[in-house]
Amino acid sequence: MNATSYRGQRWVIKIGSALITAEKTGLNLDLIRHWCEQFAALMNDGLEIVLVSSGSIAEGMHRLGWHTRPNSIHELQAAAAVGQMGLVKTYESELKTHKIPTAQVLLTHEDLSNRKRYLNARSTLSTLLGLSVLPVVNENDTVTTDEIRFGDNDNLAALVSNLIAADRLVILTDQEGLFDSDPRSNPAAKLVESGIAGDPRLLEMAGPSGSAVGSGGMTTKLLAAERASRAGTETIIVSGRITDVLLRLKNDDKLGTYLNSDRPKLDARKQWLANQLQVRGELAVDAGARDKIAAGASSLLAIGVTAVNGRFNRGELVSCVDADGREIARGLVNYNAQEIEKLLGCHSKEIEQRLGYIDEPELINRDNMVSV
Numbered sequence: 001m002n003a004t005s006y007r008g009q010r011w012v013i014k015i016g017s018a019l020i021t022a023e024k025t026g027l028n029l030d031l032i033r034h035w036c037e038q039f040a041a042l043m044n045d046g047l048e049i050v051l052v053s054s055g056s057i058a059e060g061m062h063r064l065g066w067h068t069r070p071n072s073i074h075e076l077q078a079a080a081a082v083g084q085m086g087l088v089k090t091y092e093s094e095l096k097t098h099k100i101p102t103a104q105v106l107l108t109h110e111d112l113s114n115r116k117r118y119l120n121a122r123s124t125l126s127t128l129l130g131l132s133v134l135p136v137v138n139e140n141d142t143v144t145t146d147e148i149r150f151g152d153n154d155n156l157a158a159l160v161s162n163l164i165a166a167d168r169l170v171i172l173t174d175q176e177g178l179f180d181s182d183p184r185s186n187p188a189a190k191l192v193e194s195g196i197a198g199d200p201r202l203l204e205m206a207g208p209s210g211s212a213v214g215s216g217g218m219t220t221k222l223l224a225a226e227r228a229s230r231a232g233t234e235t236i237i238v239s240g241r242i243t244d245v246l247l248r249l250k251n252d253d254k255l256g257t258y259l260n261s262d263r264p265k266l267d268a269r270k271q272w273l274a275n276q277l278q279v280r281g282e283l284a285v286d287a288g289a290r291d292k293i294a295a296g297a298s299s300l301l302a303i304g305v306t307a308v309n310g311r312f313n314r315g316e317l318v319s320c321v322d323a324d325g326r327e328i329a330r331g332l333v334n335y336n337a338q339e340i341e342k343l344l345g346c347h348s349k350e351i352e353q354r355l356g357y358i359d360e361p362e363l364i365n366r367d368n369m370v371s372v
Contacts (some may be wrong), residue, residue, distance in 0.1 A: 006250055007046035009167040010129065012233075013039075014157035014224075015203045017054040018174045026062035027086065031240065034096050035172075038246040039134060040098035047248070048129040050164060052093070052137045052157040052219045059083030068122065080099045082137065091136050101133045106140035112159050114316070115279045122163050129164070159222035162231040170226045170249065171221050172240030177257035178218055180205050196261040197222075197229035222259075229261030230274050244260060270370045273317070273330060281310025281318045282338055293329045294371055299362035300331065302343040302351065311337050314359070320369075331369030334360040 003082045015035070021026040053314040057076060061069065062085025070076055084106075092102045107123065111117045128135045139156050139158035149369075154171060175183075176191055183189040197200050206218035237243060238256025248255060266274060285293070289304025300320060301324055312318055313336045335343065342354050342361060348361040 006167075007172075009049075010040070010050070010164055010185040011170060012049045012050045012052060012161045012164070012166045013170045013171045013172065013246070014052040014153055015054060015240060016153070016174065017058050017174055020053065020055040021058040021062075022259050026059050027090055029090065031092055034243075035240070035246070036091065036094035036098065036100075038170065038244060039086050039095065042250060043100060043132065049130060050125060050129070050137060050160055050166070051091070052153055052160055053087060054153045055231065056080045056083035056138060056140075059086045065357050071280065087138075088136060095134060101131075102134050103128050103135045105135045105137045107156065107157075107160075108140045109278060111140075112275075113274075114271065118163070118272055120288065125160075127246060146210055148316060150207050152220045154220040155227065156225035158227035158233075161228040161233045161277055162275050165231055166228070169225070169233050169235040171224065171235065171237045172245070173221070173237060174241070175218070175237075176239045176240065177237045177255075178202060178205060178222070187286045191259050192291070193254060194258045194260070196262050197228035197235060198261075198263070202259075227261040227275055229259070229263060230266050231271050232261060232265035234261065235259040255300050266370065268313050270366075273332070273368070273370045274372055278317065279319050279330060280312035280316040281308065282321050283318055283340065284297070285307060285322065285328075287323070289320075290328055293320060293369070296366070296371060300329075300364040300369065301348055301362050302340070302346050305363060307344070308337050308341050313337075317363075320326050320364070327372055329371045331364035331370050333364055 020028055022031065039051070055067070057079045060079030060081065060138070061067075063082050063086060064079060070079070088104050088341055095102050107121060112192050125135055137156070137160055138270065138285060139153060157169060160166070165320060178192045179189040180192055183191040190243065192202065194203065199361070202222050203219060206222055221237050225237070236249060236256050236258050238249070242248070242255060245255060283305050284307035285300065285304050286306055289298070289300060292298035310318070312333065314334060315332055317330055318333050319327045320331070321327050333340070339355060343351060344355060351361065352358040
């Protein structure tokens with residue numbers, strides 16, 4: 001792809017905590033200023049940009065005089081609330097010098113798992129982009145619980161990429177990209193210049209996080225690339241410290257690790273189903289159901305289900321797993337867990353006899369299910 005063909009494209013740019021924070025001094029203002037100059041140049045060239053920025057907790061820790069990341073959820077939420085003020089103010093101030101208006105968008109995974117709120121978030125972001133506004137997105141750390149402990153903004157950036165049908169996800173990090181082994185312990189480690197998102201061999205190369213302020217490592221970046229690829233989004237994992245890194249990417253310079261997709265692009269509803277993180281339970285299926293689901297040829301019928309795990313209600317998202325526990329699909333169930341336990345292995349015509357009523361002849365309709 002040549003550089004001029006990027007006009008009209010949408011990029012999601014994610015900046016990690018280890019990169020955006022300067023040791024013991026809060027935010028790295030010099031780097032933020034440099035990125036904002038590039039954001040402005042890209043937008044002036046016709047690109048639409050959504051920024052997913054970490055750093056609120058780290059900035060809050062600095063403002064509160066904390067030198068060690070706390071373990072308490074409430075202390076983390078307090079740090080995020082304090083730090084978010086400085087983070088957004090910094091972006092707004094820097095981009096204002098380039099006459100680029102900004103907007104703050106705080107999301108939780110619940111916002112993206114609820115279909116109505118998902119569509120509202122998509123409409124809001126699309127409207128902002130149409131107004132040439134640069135949205136600064138972050139997880140709403142002041143109200144989240146498990147996500148603040150176990151989550152990361154790599155996943156959030158991938159979900160935002162799906163939300164707006166982004167052409168490219170750029171993950172700016174403090175590493176050059178993915179290496180075939182840990183470069184911190186192996187000086188001979190080689191940069192992986194390109195690959196296919198979701199390739200399990202890449203995950204084997206990834207190591208744990210090396211940052212004291214961030215929650216994600218290279219593994220989460222690869223998983224985010226795989227999730228983004230379901231919408232046809234390409235991902236580049238690259239060092240944010242490279243001079244003019246974003247402009248060089250627009251000019252097709254070979255930097256970092258480029259990950260493309262070899263999977264067919266899902267339609268908007270299937271993307272939403274595939275990328276939800278809040279799976280409420282599992283349905284184990286037999287080999288016959290597994291093969292039909294994998295081929296996209298069938299709804300899930302009760303006769304093909306062998307076990308139920310978890311407690312969930314009608315309309316919630318569940319995984320379909322094979323005999324080895326591997327997820328093959330996910331979808332919205334027509335019955336709750338207790339009802340499905342009574343229907344294991346039965347024909348559709350027997351549902352009313354077993355339950356005393358029938359809502360739908362299938363447990364998951366093929367229109368509400370997606371292979372993963």
